[in-house]
Amino acid sequence: MKVCLVYPNLPPVVDGVGEYTCHLAGELAAQGVEVTVISGPVPEGAGKVCPVPGNVRLGRTIHRWGVRGLGRLLRAIRETECDVVALQYTPYAYARCGLGVGVALLPHILRVRLPCKVAVALHEPWIPFQGGPGRMLVAGWQRLATGYMVGACHRVIVTTEKRRRQLQRLMFPMGGNVSVVPVSSNIPVVECDRAAARAHLGVGDGETLFAIFGMSHRHRDYEAVYRCLRTLIAEGHACRLVNIGKIASPGRLQALCRLEKELGLEGYVSWTGFCDAETVSRSLQAADVAVMPERFGISTRQTTLMAALSHALPVVAWRGPETDPVLERSGAIVFVGAGDEEGLTAAMRAAVLDPDVRNSMGARGRELFEEHFSWPRVAGLTLKVLERL
Structure with a gap:
């Protein structure tokens, strides 16, 4: 053909x-x-x-x-x-x-x-x-x-x-x-020295690194994730957030930076800006959990989700009207109803407290990717x- x-x-x-x-x-x-x-x-x-x-x-x-x-x-x-x-x-x-x-x-x-x-x-x-x-x-x-x-x-x-x-x-x-x-996924998995990648992102020993991957559009609820992160830090958990990807607009960046300051998150949130596929792969491998706060729910049209799954990165995500049944049935993703910040905080807290659960989720996510999305x-x-x- x-x-x-x-x-x-x-x-x-x-x-x-x-x-x-x-x-x-x-x-x-x-x-x-x-x-x-x-x-x-x-x-x-x-x-x-x-x-x-x-x-x-x-x-x-x-x-x-x-x-x-x-x-x-x-x-x-x-x-x-x-x-x-x-x-x-x-x-x-x-x-x-x-x-x-x-x-x-x-x-x-x-x-x-x-x-x-x-x-x-x-x-x-x-x-x-x-x-x-x-x-x-x-x-x-x-x-x-x-x-x-x-x-x-x-x-x-x-x-x-x-x-x-x-x-x-x-x-x-x-x-x-x-x-x-x-x-x-548009991001091939590359060889990575994870310790070096985490050090490059400023992650200290014992810290849990959450990651949001993708352009910072308004349909991604960064604000909710920031508030959840503040709650975890206030509880004494050692964690931080890296935003991987292109910034949608200067105005969007300024608004999120103002929110960081209001919530006392300065020093806990970093931005990579646009970077090539190899750098994205290393950043994903450096992270412990991917957070996907899509306001309408994650779906099978998102290459960012597929990149996280292919890198065996545990995923915590909003469930919404866009979410596909194959993702909900998989058991490989922790879903929280879109807008439920208490539920999102609880899911992120559980990921911080139990590394074994994170590893198990990541392995199931990789299996899901190979079966349906490779x-x-x-x-x-x-x-x-x-x-x-």
């Missing part, structure tokens, strides 16, 4: 879906698929694009992803002579304003002009209906554009069960055309979906 993966941003551009696309391409190729990746340009001097094995081919570079660039994109896809085109979709990757018309038209044009089948993987198809009038209009447009786009696709892939239900019941009753394929598993599920076209 010949598969063409399409996504504008590949490494070294910082884009989680771009990293996902590279990993998926490499694993599909390892399973015998002829893979071509079509993407946009790389900033000058940024380094090698798409660090995947040599048996993955890079197609023609696309500089425009709007309507005016459709002709070049169509020619690039035709040159691959692929059996299936698999679009990786988030609206802001194809248009900075999130209102991409060209990508919404692309599946319809492909079905008319080329003999290949068309699939789309919806990673983040739309933003929620929140904020001012402009944001509400964008959210509505993105839903209309997604509906128009998937209406021309032979198969739609989503990353969570909730998203599948949304597409089938609320918007696009497409029956068996929607398949769930979870994400995997790259061979995710690529295999993707291939099964594409082979049914």
